[in-house]
Amino acid sequence: MDERDLRHLLAVAAGTAAPPTALSERTLRRVSVRAATLLVVVTGVILGLLIPTTILVLNTSRATVQPISSLPSPSQQTGNPALPQMSSGSVLFRTYANHQPGLAGAKTSDGSVVGYPAAQPATGIAVSPEGDEVAFNETIDVSQGALAIFDISSGEIKRIVSDLGGLNGPAWSAPRDEILFATGRGDIYTVRPDGSNLTLLKEAAGAVEVSWSPDGKEIAYSTHEGDVWVVTLSNLSTRQVWHRSLGFGSWPSWSPTEPVLAIQAVDPESQVREVHLVSTSENSSLQPVTLNVGRDVFEPSWTPDGEFLLVSARTPDSNDRDIYAIRLTDTSLQLVAGTPQEDSVPRFIGE
Amino acid sequence: MDAVCQGMEVQGRVVNLSHLYELHAPHAKRLAYLLCGSEDLADELVQEAFVRVAGRLEHLRHPDAFYAYLRQTIVNLLRVNARSSGREDLTPDPSAAGQVSADASTEIVSREAVMSLLGTLPPRQRAALILRYYEDFSTEQVAAVLDCSNGTARSLLSRGLARLRVDVGTDPEEWR
Numbered sequence: 001m002d003e004r005d006l007r008h009l010l011a012v013a014a015g016t017a018a019p020p021t022a023l024s025e026r027t028l029r030r031v032s033v034r035a036a037t038l039l040v041v042v043t044g045v046i047l048g049l050l051i052p053t054t055i056l057v058l059n060t061s062r063a064t065v066q067p068i069s070s071l072p073s074p075s076q077q078t079g080n081p082a083l084p085q086m087s088s089g090s091v092l093f094r095t096y097a098n099h100q101p102g103l104a105g106a107k108t109s110d111g112s113v114v115g116y117p118a119a120q121p122a123t124g125i126a127v128s129p130e131g132d133e134v135a136f137n138e139t140i141d142v143s144q145g146a147l148a149i150f151d152i153s154s155g156e157i158k159r160i161v162s163d164l165g166g167l168n169g170p171a172w173s174a175p176r177d178e179i180l181f182a183t184g185r186g187d188i189y190t191v192r193p194d195g196s197n198l199t200l201l202k203e204a205a206g207a208v209e210v211s212w213s214p215d216g217k218e219i220a221y222s223t224h225e226g227d228v229w230v231v232t233l234s235n236l237s238t239r240q241v242w243h244r245s246l247g248f249g250s251w252p253s254w255s256p257t258e259p260v261l262a263i264q265a266v267d268p269e270s271q272v273r274e275v276h277l278v279s280t281s282e283n284s285s286l287q288p289v290t291l292n293v294g295r296d297v298f299e300p301s302w303t304p305d306g307e308f309l310l311v312s313a314r315t316p317d318s319n320d321r322d323i324y325a326i327r328l329t330d331t332s333l334q335l336v337a338g339t340p341q342e343d344s345v346p347r348f349i350g351e
Numbered sequence: 352m353d354a355v356c357q358g359m360e361v362q363g364r365v366v367n368l369s370h371l372y373e374l375h376a377p378h379a380k381r382l383a384y385l386l387c388g389s390e391d392l393a394d395e396l397v398q399e400a401f402v403r404v405a406g407r408l409e410h411l412r413h414p415d416a417f418y419a420y421l422r423q424t425i426v427n428l429l430r431v432n433a434r435s436s437g438r439e440d441l442t443p444d445p446s447a448a449g450q451v452s453a454d455a456s457t458e459i460v461s462r463e464a465v466m467s468l469l470g471t472l473p474p475r476q477r478a479a480l481i482l483r484y485y486e487d488f489s490t491e492q493v494a495a496v497l498d499c500s501n502g503t504a505r506s507l508l509s510r511g512l513a514r515l516r517v518d519v520g521t522d523p524e525e526w527r
Contacts, residue, residue: 020394
């Protein structure tokens with residue numbers, strides 16, 4: 001390879017990057033605040049005064065947002081009967097609707113979408129057992145995140161963890177009423193929804209995405225290396241259920257009805273992202289099952305009846321991902337909902 | 352959007368921040384994406400870098416060289432991010448591999464092959480190659496951005512190219 005080849009390949013790779021996120025009003029305000037802060041500091045130095053810049057720090061720990069009811073519905077939803085076989089409920093997902101990062105909810109009955117702008121870009125999402133709250137990871141800065149609880153009815157956002165650097169996860173356990181998450185360093189923690197009882201479960205595990213077993217006695221996590229492990233909480237014993245040689249594994253999601261994990265993995269040869277089902281049972285001889293749906297699928301999560309896997313996938317003739325469901329009986333892929341922007345990390349709300 | 356957000360007076364001129372962003376963000380996003388390999392992280396880097404540079408626009412020695420400051424800030428933020436995340440290099444979170452977007456499967460393969468290959472390089476070698484062969488920097492400019500001597504920059508470039516040749520072979524068509 002010569003320098004000309006490298007120039008060409010870099011240009012090709014760079015050219016396929018999506019356009020930058022639009023400049024939001026919030027970002028513009030941050031510019032103004034920063035400029036004002038600098039002005040205050042410079043003026044203070046000149047006057048020989050020590051002006052604590054902390055007075056300019058905005059307290060955003062309890063921001064209140066209102067649902068948006070005017071999000072445009074994607075054209076591909078027109079006349080979509082959604083999923084008559086799926087239990088009635090809603091699907092919550094991450095979106096960049098109206099060029100703003102946030103969460104959105106869609107009814108499975110008709111795919112209609114309601115958006116909820118989050119205070120900061122959300123990464124992982126977990127729904128409370130009652131379906132009335134959402135835990136999500138905010139990205140505050142490139143190296144700082146927070147775990148926040150979003151009240152769906154009031155729109156109120158409350159940060160419960162904000163001093164552990166960047167965060168991944170979360171997952172919400174029904175029997176334990178605890179939220180599981182991982183830090184950017186790969187440590188695994190649990191915390192109560194009110195922010196109490198923050199507990200380090202496993203240090204330096206290299207964890208990224210996490211999932212609870214339905215009984216709350218075990219957890220699964222993917223690593224930075226693409227492996228997936230299961231931990232029994234009673235004795236913290238670990239066992240590997242996915243090896244990176246099978247493809248880079250991520251986004252484990254524990255079936256609500258079977259000792260099975262759904263894992264997203266990149267096929268080493270085809271580079272297609274597929275969902276694989278693996279047994280979580282010790283000494284299982286079951287081989288992974290690949291759900292081949294004919295296109296890249298991302299971030300699988302189960303419906304409560306264990307009959308569907310929600311995923312995000314690219315809609316044909318579209319530049320963005322929308323939310324789909326894989327029916328396990330025939331591995332058919334059905335559109336659930338979407339916005340004109342990138343939609344990802346779907347989670348089911350309902351019985 | 353209130354008035355204070357839309358414009359900022361800089362050395363006697365009113366600068367429209369939205370226009371400034373539209374002018375520089377697309378190229379900055381592409382550079383950030385090459386450097387970190389993640390769409391989401393690249394977006395965050397560009398926004399954060401824009402906030403930092405635009406926030407001190409009035410205090411910049413050469414406000415007309417906005418993109419140069421933006422580029423330098425993106426590189427610096429990536430260094431901070433790598434250190435704070437406990438990783439020795441700037442390789443993005445592997446989960447970001449699930450966040451790429453492209454319009455055609457051929458582009459996905461090509462882009463991911465390139466990004467995967469770049470990810471095998473040490474961070475400063477990768478940054479040096481991207482600055483030299485994507486930004487068209489001179490060796491001296493690469494040294495200035497990476498805060499190293501010209502000799503070190505030349506070494507980073509030659510070692511990086513040599514490593515790519517070993518990893519790829521002589522025919523780039525093999526992995527496009």
